[in-house]
Amino acid sequence: xxxxxxxxxxxxxxxxxxxxxxxxxxxxxxxxxxxxxxxxxxxxxxxxxxxxxxxxxxxxxxxxxxxxxxxxxxxxxxxxxxxxxxxxxxxxxxxxxxxxxxxxxxxxxxxxxxxxxxxxxxxxxxxxxxxxxxxxxxxxxxxxxxxxxxxxxxxxxxxxxxxxxxxxxxxxxxxxxxxxxxxxxxxxxxxxxxxxxxxxxxxxxxxxxxxxxxxxxxxxxxxxxxxxxxxxxxxxxxxxxxxxxxxxxxxxxxxxxxxxxxxxxxxxxxxxxxxxxxxxxxxxxxxxxxxxxxxxxxxxxxxxxxxxxxxxxxxxxxxxxxxxxxxxxxxxxx
Numbered sequence: 001x002x003x004x005x006x007x008x009x010x011x012x013x014x015x016x017x018x019x020x021x022x023x024x025x026x027x028x029x030x031x032x033x034x035x036x037x038x039x040x041x042x043x044x045x046x047x048x049x050x051x052x053x054x055x056x057x058x059x060x061x062x063x064x065x066x067x068x069x070x071x072x073x074x075x076x077x078x079x080x081x082x083x084x085x086x087x088x089x090x091x092x093x094x095x096x097x098x099x100x101x102x103x104x105x106x107x108x109x110x111x112x113x114x115x116x117x118x119x120x121x122x123x124x125x126x127x128x129x130x131x132x133x134x135x136x137x138x139x140x141x142x143x144x145x146x147x148x149x150x151x152x153x154x155x156x157x158x159x160x161x162x163x164x165x166x167x168x169x170x171x172x173x174x175x176x177x178x179x180x181x182x183x184x185x186x187x188x189x190x191x192x193x194x195x196x197x198x199x200x201x202x203x204x205x206x207x208x209x210x211x212x213x214x215x216x217x218x219x220x221x222x223x224x225x226x227x228x229x230x231x232x233x234x235x236x237x238x239x240x241x242x243x244x245x246x247x248x249x250x251x252x253x254x255x256x257x258x259x260x261x262x263x264x265x266x267x268x269x270x271x272x273x274x275x276x277x278x279x280x281x282x283x284x285x286x287x288x289x290x291x292x293x294x295x296x297x298x299x300x301x302x303x304x305x306x307x308x309x310x311x312x313x314x315x316x317x318x319x320x321x322x323x324x325x326x327x328x329x330x331x332x333x334x
Contacts, residue, residue: 030110031107032100033108039060043181044184056260059264066254066257083113085162087128092136092166095136098177098178099189128153157217160329161216164330171318179297181293182293183294214247214330216330235248266316266319277300300313
């Protein structure tokens with residue numbers, strides 16, 4: 001939804017904070033738009049940490065550019081503008097409460113022209129915003145009605161796949177940024193009024209069981225491009241992506257990069273450790289990334305994990321949260 005601004009353009013405010021007073025409005029930080037690393041937002045990390053995470057960081061960075069190009073040509077089948085995409089990302093960032101990420105997406109969104117003021121456009125953006133907020137923070141409230149409402153405001157199959165990826169990825173990004181900030185010992189900065197969502201707890205294993213089926217048409221082999229056929233073969237060989245691949249393949253470039261993150265070393269980290277400290281850290285990171293700090297990260301190192309191992313384990317959990325939300329958004333299961 002279009003940002004509401006107070007005192008000129010010096011502040012950003014989004015519908016996810018509509019129940020807060022004007023004193024809760026946070027300042028717009030224009031320089032947050034200009035970062036070299038659009039995934040980690042120019043966090044000053046030790047070179048050995050970056051090198052240890054490089055295999056999944058490269059596709060994650062590439063996904064930022066795929067999902068959020070600043071110029072988007074819309075069409076009848078792909079109707080999501082650059083404004084729609086960044087507005088959705090800001091909604092998710094605010095739901096997660098990671099201020100660095102909120103600043104970034106708010107700064108990217110601020111100069112873009114919003115939709116026209118027609119009732120249809122307002123209803124469409126309001127529905128997208130509500131859906132993004134619910135899927136990001138309270139995924140268990142998403143039901144057939146919520147999914148149907150996206151169709152009612154004109155979103156196509158391609159749009160729904162894309163917006164689901166944006167919501168899942170931005171939540172993943174928020175948790176990874178929070179984990180790296182905790183490694184660096186940054187103090188937590190809670191957004192005004194933000195609290196742990198009662199429905200935000202996502203398990204550390206993706207929920208795409210055999211009974212799961214897509215609510216959207218899947219890519220049919222007889223119409224698939226060469227790239228789609230290749231992805232159908234390789235991504236369905238990954239247990240975590242097996243069920244989701246036929247529908248995610250509508251956007252093959254996004255699926256390819258998602259698969260690269262999965263095979264970039266985070267999955268193997270899942271066997272590196274099992275401890276009370278790790279379970280507690282994952283639970284808080286999943287539920288409320290804005291409150292994740294060195295108080296949760298340091299015990300992981302004290303338990304014998306290296307910093308890279310700890311980051312990869314937390315990244316694996318965040319990735320599973322992304323897959324969980326894709327499963328909820330795009331299908332139904334028994």
